[in-house]
Amino acid sequence: AQKITQTQPGMFVQEKEAVTLDCTYDTSDPSYGLFWYKQPSSGEMIFLIYQGSYDQQNATEGRYSLNFQKARKSANLVISASQLGDSAMYFCAMSGGTSYGKLTFGQGTILTVHP
Amino acid sequence: EAGVAQSPRYKIIEKRQSVAFWCNPISGHATLYWYQQILGQGPKLLIQFQNNGVVDDSQLPKDRFSAERLKGVDSTLKIQPAKLEDSAVYLCASSLSRATNEKLFFGSGTQLSVL
Numbered sequence: 001a002q003k004i005t006q007t008q009p010g011m012f013v014q015e016k017e018a019v020t021l022d023c024t025y026d027t028s029d030p031s032y033g034l035f036w037y038k039q040p041s042s043g044e045m046i047f048l049i050y051q052g053s054y055d056q057q058n059a060t061e062g063r064y065s066l067n068f069q070k071a072r073k074s075a076n077l078v079i080s081a082s083q084l085g086d087s088a089m090y091f092c093a094m095s096g097g098t099s100y101g102k103l104t105f106g107q108g109t110i111l112t113v114h115p
Numbered sequence: 116e117a118g119v120a121q122s123p124r125y126k127i128i129e130k131r132q133s134v135a136f137w138c139n140p141i142s143g144h145a146t147l148y149w150y151q152q153i154l155g156q157g158p159k160l161l162i163q164f165q166n167n168g169v170v171d172d173s174q175l176p177k178d179r180f181s182a183e184r185l186k187g188v189d190s191t192l193k194i195q196p197a198k199l200e201d202s203a204v205y206l207c208a209s210s211l212s213r214a215t216n217e218k219l220f221f222g223s224g225t226q227l228s229v230l
Contacts (some may be wrong), residue, residue: 004157033215043204045158045221052216091157100170101146101213105157 002027004092004106011111013082020067021077021109023092032096034075035103036066039089051075053096079111087113117141119222121207127228133195136225140188140209146170147184148219149192150206158206164190165213194227202229 003026013019025034036048051059051066059066067076079086089110093103120139128134140147145166150158161180163171166187175182179198184190194201204226208219 031215035218037221042223043226044223045206045208045219047218047220050216050218093157095217096215100163100165101210101215101217101219102148102160102163102171103158103219105159107157108155 002029002032002094002096002104004094004104006092006106006109008109009107011109013079013111013113015084015113015115016081018078018080019082019111021079021090021092021111023075023077023106025073025075025092025094027094027096029097032094034066034068035093035095036064036075036077037091037093037105038086039091039108041088045091048090049077082113084113084115087111119207119209119220121205121222121225123225124223125226125228127230128197129230130199131196133193134197134227135194136192136205136207136227138190138192138207138222140190140207141220144209144211144220145187146210146213146217147190148208148210149182149190150208152204152206152224154203161192161205170213197227197229199229202227 034051038046065078092106147164149161152158164184182192204224206224208221210217
């Protein structure tokens with residue numbers, strides 16, 4: 001079975017600073033994928049970034065980067081130069097093995113960006 | 116391209132009543148998912164379709180929940196009879212395939228309140 005753990009219920013960051021949101025995972029599948037989604041107060045889930053278990057380099061998408069440490073089973077999201085619009089709930093999720101594409105989500109982290 | 120469409124956006128019912136949610140996935144997406152998101156938690160998969168067949172419904176409370184995806188496009192999720200604990204946001208998502216690296220596209224969700 002797959003499990004995602006996000007231990008930070010809430011995080012605060014000053015505008016223009018960087019912030020790291022933690023995510024650890026557990027799976028017995030050798031091939032898996034790790035995703036981060038953003039959920040603003042409006043409710044829609046917005047895809048941010050993806051990392052495959054066999055990818056040699058950490059994924060980056062604009063201001064988002066994924067700090068993938070396979071041995072530690074962690075996939076932390078780093079947001080650089082935070083903006084007020086980054087305030088939202090952030091979910092880490094994984095797929096793989098016999099999940100047939102479905103995602104297992106963590107509990108989420110609420111990020112608040114202060115001006 | 117058009118995103119995942121869901122309706123209604125909000126629904127308020129009394130316990131023991133029935134309710135139905137509708138989802139239209141992105142054109143060409145073979146895989147469709149229904150997730151339940153209780154306030155303050157991550158989304159939990161209820162059911163996954165591949166075209167018009169069910170891939171995974173292991174987390175669907177089948178005594179009260181049902182879902183169908185006729186003709187492999189639109190999908191309807193029904194609850195009958197509703198309980199107080201069914202109050203949640205019901206998210207529909209779709210993807211091109213069930214590959215591990217395939218990202219899911221989500222609709223805006225239906226917020227259900229059971230009184």
